[in-house]
Amino acid sequence: MVSVAVLGAAGGIGQPLSLLLKLNVNVTKLNLYDIVNVPGVAADISHVSTNAEVKSFLGPGQLDEAVSKIDLAIIPAGVPRKPGMTRDDLFKINAGIVKTLVEKIAENSPRAFIAVISNPVNSTVPIAAEVLKAKGVFDARRLFGVTTLDVVRASRFVRDVRANTDAAALRVPVVGGHSGNTIVPLLSLASSPVELSEAEVKELTHRIQFGGDEVVKAKDGAGSATLSMAYAGARFADSLMRAMKGEQVVEPTFISLSADPEGAKEIRQLGAGDLEFFAVPVKLGANGVESIVPLGGQPTEFEREAIKVSAQALATNIDTGVNFVKSA
Ligand SMILES: NC(=O)C1=CN([C@@H]2O[C@H](COP(=O)(O)OP(=O)(O)OC[C@H]3O[C@@H](n4cnc5c(N)ncnc54)[C@H](O)[C@@H]3O)[C@@H](O)[C@H]2O)C=CC1
Protein backbone atom coordinates (compact mmCIF):
# COMPACT_ATOMS: atom_id res chain seq x y z
CA MET A 1 0.00 0.00 0.00
CA VAL A 2 2.54 2.61 -1.07
CA SER A 3 1.82 5.87 -2.93
CA VAL A 4 4.74 6.89 -5.08
CA ALA A 5 5.39 10.07 -7.06
CA VAL A 6 7.99 10.13 -9.83
CA LEU A 7 9.10 13.70 -10.56
CA GLY A 8 10.64 13.92 -14.02
CA ALA A 9 8.59 10.91 -15.12
CA ALA A 10 8.66 11.65 -18.87
CA GLY A 11 12.46 11.58 -19.10
CA GLY A 12 14.99 8.97 -20.11
CA ILE A 13 15.10 7.55 -16.58
CA GLY A 14 11.57 8.55 -15.57
CA GLN A 15 9.79 6.46 -18.21
CA PRO A 16 11.40 3.04 -17.62
CA LEU A 17 11.52 3.72 -13.86
CA SER A 18 7.78 4.43 -13.84
CA LEU A 19 7.14 1.25 -15.82
CA LEU A 20 9.18 -0.82 -13.34
CA LEU A 21 7.31 0.79 -10.44
CA LYS A 22 3.99 -0.08 -12.11
CA LEU A 23 5.12 -3.71 -11.98
CA ASN A 24 5.89 -3.55 -8.26
CA VAL A 25 3.11 -5.16 -6.21
CA ASN A 26 3.75 -2.80 -3.28
CA VAL A 27 2.86 0.29 -5.34
CA THR A 28 -0.84 1.16 -5.13
CA LYS A 29 -0.73 4.72 -6.48
CA LEU A 30 1.72 6.05 -9.03
CA ASN A 31 1.72 9.83 -9.61
CA LEU A 32 3.72 10.78 -12.67
CA TYR A 33 4.84 14.42 -12.84
CA ASP A 34 6.82 16.27 -15.48
CA ILE A 35 6.81 19.63 -17.24
CA VAL A 36 6.36 17.98 -20.67
CA ASN A 37 4.92 14.84 -22.32
CA VAL A 38 3.71 13.19 -19.15
CA PRO A 39 0.02 12.65 -20.11
CA GLY A 40 1.11 10.25 -22.88
CA VAL A 41 3.56 8.41 -20.66
CA ALA A 42 0.94 8.00 -17.92
CA ALA A 43 -1.80 6.87 -20.35
CA ASP A 44 0.57 4.31 -21.82
CA ILE A 45 1.80 2.88 -18.51
CA SER A 46 -1.71 2.91 -17.04
CA HIS A 47 -2.74 0.09 -19.41
CA VAL A 48 -0.29 -2.38 -17.84
CA SER A 49 -2.34 -5.03 -16.07
CA THR A 50 -1.30 -4.48 -12.46
CA ASN A 51 -3.36 -2.89 -9.66
CA ALA A 52 -1.42 0.38 -9.22
CA GLU A 53 -3.46 3.48 -10.18
CA VAL A 54 -1.48 5.75 -12.50
CA LYS A 55 -2.18 9.48 -12.72
CA SER A 56 -0.59 12.21 -14.81
CA PHE A 57 0.41 15.64 -13.48
CA LEU A 58 1.67 18.21 -15.99
CA GLY A 59 3.49 21.41 -15.08
CA PRO A 60 3.92 23.48 -11.91
CA GLY A 61 0.15 24.07 -11.59
CA GLN A 62 -0.33 20.37 -10.83
CA LEU A 63 2.76 19.83 -8.71
CA ASP A 64 1.06 20.26 -5.32
CA GLU A 65 -1.48 17.60 -6.19
CA ALA A 66 1.22 15.29 -7.59
CA VAL A 67 3.03 15.24 -4.25
CA SER A 68 -0.02 15.20 -1.96
CA LYS A 69 -0.57 12.14 0.23
CA ILE A 70 2.47 10.29 -1.04
CA ASP A 71 4.76 7.94 0.89
CA LEU A 72 7.72 8.11 -1.47
CA ALA A 73 8.96 10.70 -3.96
CA ILE A 74 11.60 9.70 -6.48
CA ILE A 75 13.31 12.56 -8.30
CA PRO A 76 14.99 11.98 -11.67
CA ALA A 77 14.07 15.51 -12.93
CA GLY A 78 16.74 17.62 -14.55
CA VAL A 79 19.30 17.67 -17.32
CA PRO A 80 21.76 14.83 -18.01
CA ARG A 81 25.40 15.11 -19.09
CA LYS A 82 26.82 15.34 -22.58
CA PRO A 83 30.38 14.25 -23.47
CA GLY A 84 32.97 16.58 -21.92
CA MET A 85 30.76 17.57 -19.01
CA THR A 86 31.15 16.61 -15.35
CA ARG A 87 28.17 16.01 -13.09
CA ASP A 88 29.01 19.29 -11.36
CA ASP A 89 28.35 21.10 -14.66
CA LEU A 90 24.68 20.14 -14.20
CA PHE A 91 24.43 22.01 -10.91
CA LYS A 92 23.37 25.35 -12.44
CA ILE A 93 20.15 23.91 -13.84
CA ASN A 94 19.39 20.96 -11.58
CA ALA A 95 19.95 22.69 -8.22
CA GLY A 96 16.93 24.95 -8.70
CA ILE A 97 14.77 22.10 -10.02
CA VAL A 98 15.48 19.88 -7.01
CA LYS A 99 15.01 22.78 -4.59
CA THR A 100 11.54 23.59 -5.97
CA LEU A 101 10.40 19.96 -6.04
CA VAL A 102 11.54 19.28 -2.47
CA GLU A 103 9.84 22.47 -1.24
CA LYS A 104 6.56 21.16 -2.61
CA ILE A 105 7.07 17.70 -1.12
CA ALA A 106 7.86 19.29 2.27
CA GLU A 107 4.66 21.35 2.11
CA ASN A 108 2.33 18.56 0.95
CA SER A 109 3.80 15.29 2.28
CA PRO A 110 6.33 16.23 4.96
CA ARG A 111 6.77 12.60 6.07
CA ALA A 112 7.43 11.20 2.60
CA PHE A 113 10.65 9.38 1.87
CA ILE A 114 12.62 11.28 -0.75
CA ALA A 115 15.02 9.52 -3.13
CA VAL A 116 17.12 11.92 -5.21
CA ILE A 117 18.51 10.71 -8.53
CA SER A 118 19.14 14.14 -10.17
CA ASN A 119 22.82 15.02 -10.47
CA PRO A 120 25.10 16.12 -9.00
CA VAL A 121 23.78 13.89 -6.19
CA ASN A 122 26.69 15.04 -3.97
CA SER A 123 25.12 18.52 -3.99
CA THR A 124 21.42 17.92 -4.72
CA VAL A 125 20.96 15.83 -1.57
CA PRO A 126 22.43 18.60 0.65
CA ILE A 127 20.08 21.01 -1.18
CA ALA A 128 17.12 18.78 -0.35
CA ALA A 129 18.24 18.55 3.29
CA GLU A 130 18.57 22.34 3.61
CA VAL A 131 15.11 22.87 2.12
CA LEU A 132 13.60 20.35 4.54
CA LYS A 133 15.47 21.95 7.47
CA ALA A 134 14.21 25.40 6.50
CA LYS A 135 10.66 24.02 6.41
CA GLY A 136 11.16 22.40 9.82
CA VAL A 137 10.45 18.87 8.55
CA PHE A 138 13.93 17.41 8.07
CA ASP A 139 14.26 13.78 9.18
CA ALA A 140 17.68 12.39 8.21
CA ARG A 141 16.24 8.88 8.13
CA ARG A 142 13.94 9.80 5.24
CA LEU A 143 16.22 11.43 2.68
CA PHE A 144 18.37 9.38 0.29
CA GLY A 145 20.74 10.04 -2.59
CA VAL A 146 20.38 7.10 -4.94
CA THR A 147 23.84 5.55 -5.45
CA THR A 148 22.51 2.09 -6.30
CA LEU A 149 23.84 2.33 -9.86
CA ASP A 150 27.39 2.34 -8.47
CA VAL A 151 26.58 -0.82 -6.50
CA VAL A 152 24.97 -2.42 -9.57
CA ARG A 153 28.01 -1.56 -11.71
CA ALA A 154 30.40 -2.92 -9.11
CA SER A 155 28.67 -6.33 -9.13
CA ARG A 156 28.52 -6.48 -12.90
CA PHE A 157 32.07 -5.24 -13.54
CA VAL A 158 33.50 -7.81 -11.11
CA ARG A 159 31.83 -10.48 -13.23
CA ASP A 160 33.52 -9.03 -16.32
CA VAL A 161 36.89 -10.03 -14.82
CA ARG A 162 35.77 -13.12 -12.84
CA ALA A 163 33.27 -15.08 -14.93
CA ASN A 164 32.40 -17.38 -12.01
CA THR A 165 30.83 -14.42 -10.14
CA ASP A 166 27.04 -14.30 -9.80
CA ALA A 167 26.52 -10.63 -10.68
CA ALA A 168 22.96 -10.70 -9.33
CA ALA A 169 24.03 -12.00 -5.92
CA LEU A 170 27.38 -10.27 -5.30
CA ARG A 171 27.11 -7.10 -3.18
CA VAL A 172 30.01 -4.67 -3.00
CA PRO A 173 29.67 -1.91 -0.41
CA VAL A 174 30.20 1.39 -2.25
CA VAL A 175 30.77 4.41 -0.01
CA GLY A 176 31.48 8.13 -0.47
CA GLY A 177 29.55 10.03 -3.10
CA HIS A 178 28.29 9.68 -6.65
CA SER A 179 30.85 11.14 -9.06
CA GLY A 180 34.33 10.12 -10.18
CA ASN A 181 36.75 9.70 -7.31
CA THR A 182 34.11 10.36 -4.67
CA ILE A 183 32.78 6.85 -5.50
CA VAL A 184 34.65 4.30 -3.38
CA PRO A 185 33.91 0.61 -3.98
CA LEU A 186 35.20 -1.52 -1.10
CA LEU A 187 35.99 -4.60 -3.18
CA SER A 188 37.83 -6.26 -0.30
CA LEU A 189 34.57 -6.29 1.69
CA ALA A 190 32.30 -7.81 -0.98
CA SER A 191 29.54 -10.14 0.18
CA SER A 192 31.58 -13.11 -1.03
CA PRO A 193 35.37 -12.94 -1.38
CA VAL A 194 36.75 -12.05 -4.80
CA GLU A 195 40.45 -12.77 -5.39
CA LEU A 196 41.86 -9.83 -7.32
CA SER A 197 45.43 -8.69 -8.01
CA GLU A 198 46.46 -5.17 -7.00
CA ALA A 199 46.35 -4.08 -10.64
CA GLU A 200 42.87 -5.55 -11.08
CA VAL A 201 41.60 -3.74 -7.97
CA LYS A 202 42.94 -0.44 -9.34
CA GLU A 203 41.39 -0.99 -12.75
CA LEU A 204 38.04 -2.12 -11.38
CA THR A 205 37.88 0.75 -8.93
CA HIS A 206 38.54 3.22 -11.73
CA ARG A 207 35.93 1.59 -13.96
CA ILE A 208 33.27 1.73 -11.22
CA GLN A 209 34.15 5.36 -10.45
CA PHE A 210 33.89 6.40 -14.09
CA GLY A 211 31.26 3.92 -15.30
CA GLY A 212 28.87 6.79 -16.02
CA ASP A 213 31.38 8.21 -18.53
CA GLU A 214 31.30 4.96 -20.55
CA VAL A 215 27.58 5.45 -21.16
CA VAL A 216 27.84 9.20 -21.81
CA LYS A 217 30.54 8.51 -24.41
CA ALA A 218 28.63 5.65 -26.06
CA LYS A 219 25.41 7.72 -26.23
CA ASP A 220 27.47 10.44 -27.90
CA GLY A 221 25.41 13.49 -26.98
CA ALA A 222 22.08 11.68 -26.44
CA GLY A 223 22.38 11.69 -22.64
CA SER A 224 23.65 9.41 -19.90
CA ALA A 225 22.62 6.15 -18.25
CA THR A 226 18.83 5.77 -18.24
CA LEU A 227 17.94 2.06 -18.45
CA SER A 228 20.49 0.76 -15.94
CA MET A 229 19.58 3.75 -13.75
CA ALA A 230 15.88 2.92 -13.99
CA TYR A 231 16.74 -0.62 -12.88
CA ALA A 232 18.87 0.73 -10.01
CA GLY A 233 16.21 3.26 -8.97
CA ALA A 234 13.47 0.64 -9.03
CA ARG A 235 15.64 -1.68 -6.98
CA PHE A 236 16.27 1.01 -4.38
CA ALA A 237 12.56 1.90 -4.27
CA ASP A 238 11.69 -1.77 -3.88
CA SER A 239 14.11 -2.04 -0.94
CA LEU A 240 12.53 1.01 0.69
CA MET A 241 9.01 -0.34 0.19
CA ARG A 242 9.92 -3.74 1.58
CA ALA A 243 11.43 -1.93 4.57
CA MET A 244 8.21 0.08 5.00
CA LYS A 245 6.41 -3.23 5.37
CA GLY A 246 8.74 -4.28 8.17
CA GLU A 247 11.41 -6.24 6.31
CA GLN A 248 15.00 -5.26 7.09
CA VAL A 249 16.95 -4.53 3.96
CA VAL A 250 20.53 -3.27 3.52
CA GLU A 251 21.42 -0.81 0.73
CA PRO A 252 24.31 1.61 0.36
CA THR A 253 22.92 5.14 -0.09
CA PHE A 254 24.07 8.77 0.26
CA ILE A 255 22.58 10.04 3.51
CA SER A 256 23.04 12.57 6.26
CA LEU A 257 25.22 10.73 8.76
CA SER A 258 23.19 12.43 11.50
CA ALA A 259 20.64 9.64 10.87
CA ASP A 260 22.80 7.37 13.05
CA PRO A 261 25.62 9.26 14.82
CA GLU A 262 26.85 6.15 16.63
CA GLY A 263 26.89 3.99 13.50
CA ALA A 264 28.63 6.80 11.56
CA LYS A 265 31.71 6.66 13.78
CA GLU A 266 33.39 3.90 11.76
CA ILE A 267 33.25 5.76 8.41
CA ARG A 268 34.17 9.06 10.11
CA GLN A 269 37.31 7.45 11.52
CA LEU A 270 38.12 5.96 8.13
CA GLY A 271 38.22 9.42 6.54
CA ALA A 272 34.72 10.86 6.28
CA GLY A 273 35.71 13.11 9.21
CA ASP A 274 33.00 15.60 10.10
CA LEU A 275 31.20 15.57 6.73
CA GLU A 276 27.43 15.60 7.10
CA PHE A 277 26.76 13.44 4.02
CA PHE A 278 28.36 10.19 2.88
CA ALA A 279 27.18 7.05 1.14
CA VAL A 280 27.25 4.12 3.53
CA PRO A 281 25.51 0.74 3.75
CA VAL A 282 22.27 1.36 5.59
CA LYS A 283 19.81 -0.96 7.25
CA LEU A 284 16.38 0.23 6.14
CA GLY A 285 13.28 -0.20 8.27
CA ALA A 286 9.75 1.15 8.54
CA ASN A 287 11.04 4.68 9.24
CA GLY A 288 13.80 4.70 6.66
CA VAL A 289 17.39 4.57 7.92
CA GLU A 290 17.32 2.29 10.93
CA SER A 291 21.09 2.14 11.31
CA ILE A 292 24.36 2.45 9.45
CA VAL A 293 25.67 -1.06 8.97
CA PRO A 294 29.25 -1.85 10.04
CA LEU A 295 31.48 -2.48 7.02
CA GLY A 296 32.30 -5.92 8.34
CA GLY A 297 36.06 -5.68 8.11
CA GLN A 298 39.00 -3.36 7.73
CA PRO A 299 39.27 -1.76 4.26
CA THR A 300 42.67 -2.12 2.58
CA GLU A 301 45.24 0.70 2.59
CA PHE A 302 44.25 1.49 -1.04
CA GLU A 303 40.57 1.75 -0.05
CA ARG A 304 41.29 3.87 3.02
CA GLU A 305 43.27 6.29 0.86
CA ALA A 306 40.37 6.41 -1.63
CA ILE A 307 37.94 7.26 1.19
CA LYS A 308 40.13 10.22 2.17
CA VAL A 309 40.33 11.48 -1.43
CA SER A 310 36.54 11.10 -1.72
CA ALA A 311 35.92 13.06 1.48
CA GLN A 312 38.04 15.98 0.27
CA ALA A 313 36.10 16.36 -2.96
CA LEU A 314 32.78 15.78 -1.21
CA ALA A 315 33.37 18.59 1.25
CA THR A 316 33.27 21.12 -1.60
CA ASN A 317 30.25 19.48 -3.28
CA ILE A 318 28.29 19.49 -0.03
CA ASP A 319 29.14 23.14 0.71
CA THR A 320 28.03 24.12 -2.79
CA GLY A 321 24.63 22.53 -2.18
CA VAL A 322 24.16 23.97 1.30
CA ASN A 323 25.21 27.47 0.22
CA PHE A 324 22.84 27.38 -2.75
CA VAL A 325 19.88 27.19 -0.37
CA LYS A 326 21.30 29.38 2.39
CA SER A 327 22.17 32.23 0.04
CA ALA A 328 18.86 32.07 -1.88
N1 LIG B 1 21.99 9.07 -9.41
C1 LIG B 1 22.41 8.42 -10.47
O1 LIG B 1 23.06 7.37 -10.35
C2 LIG B 1 22.11 8.92 -11.85
C3 LIG B 1 21.59 10.17 -12.04
N2 LIG B 1 21.28 10.62 -13.29
C4 LIG B 1 20.72 11.98 -13.40
O2 LIG B 1 19.31 11.91 -13.55
C5 LIG B 1 18.82 13.11 -14.18
C6 LIG B 1 17.83 12.78 -15.28
O3 LIG B 1 18.46 12.09 -16.32
P1 LIG B 1 17.63 11.65 -17.64
O4 LIG B 1 16.35 11.03 -17.25
O5 LIG B 1 18.57 10.92 -18.50
O6 LIG B 1 17.33 13.08 -18.26
P2 LIG B 1 16.17 13.47 -19.32
O7 LIG B 1 16.50 14.81 -19.86
O8 LIG B 1 15.94 12.35 -20.26
O9 LIG B 1 14.88 13.57 -18.39
C7 LIG B 1 14.74 14.53 -17.41
C8 LIG B 1 13.27 14.86 -17.27
O10 LIG B 1 13.15 15.85 -16.25
C9 LIG B 1 12.14 16.73 -16.68
N3 LIG B 1 12.24 18.01 -15.98
C10 LIG B 1 13.03 19.07 -16.25
N4 LIG B 1 12.77 20.08 -15.40
C11 LIG B 1 11.79 19.63 -14.57
C12 LIG B 1 11.09 20.21 -13.50
N5 LIG B 1 11.33 21.45 -13.09
N6 LIG B 1 10.15 19.46 -12.88
C13 LIG B 1 9.90 18.19 -13.28
N7 LIG B 1 10.53 17.61 -14.30
C14 LIG B 1 11.45 18.32 -14.95
C15 LIG B 1 12.33 16.86 -18.19
O11 LIG B 1 11.16 17.38 -18.81
C16 LIG B 1 12.64 15.43 -18.55
O12 LIG B 1 11.45 14.72 -18.89
C17 LIG B 1 20.09 13.84 -14.67
O13 LIG B 1 20.40 14.87 -13.76
C18 LIG B 1 21.15 12.75 -14.62
O14 LIG B 1 22.44 13.28 -14.49
C19 LIG B 1 21.47 9.85 -14.39
C20 LIG B 1 21.98 8.56 -14.25
C21 LIG B 1 22.38 8.02 -12.98
Ligand SMILES: O=C([O-])CC(=O)C(=O)O
Ligand atom coordinates in the same frame (compact mmCIF):
# COMPACT_ATOMS: atom_id res chain seq x y z
O1 LIG C 1 27.23 9.73 -15.64
C1 LIG C 1 26.23 10.45 -15.51
O2 LIG C 1 26.20 11.67 -15.70
C2 LIG C 1 24.98 9.80 -15.02
C3 LIG C 1 25.28 9.07 -13.78
O3 LIG C 1 25.25 9.62 -12.69
C4 LIG C 1 25.77 7.71 -13.90
O4 LIG C 1 25.61 7.06 -14.95
O5 LIG C 1 26.33 7.22 -12.91
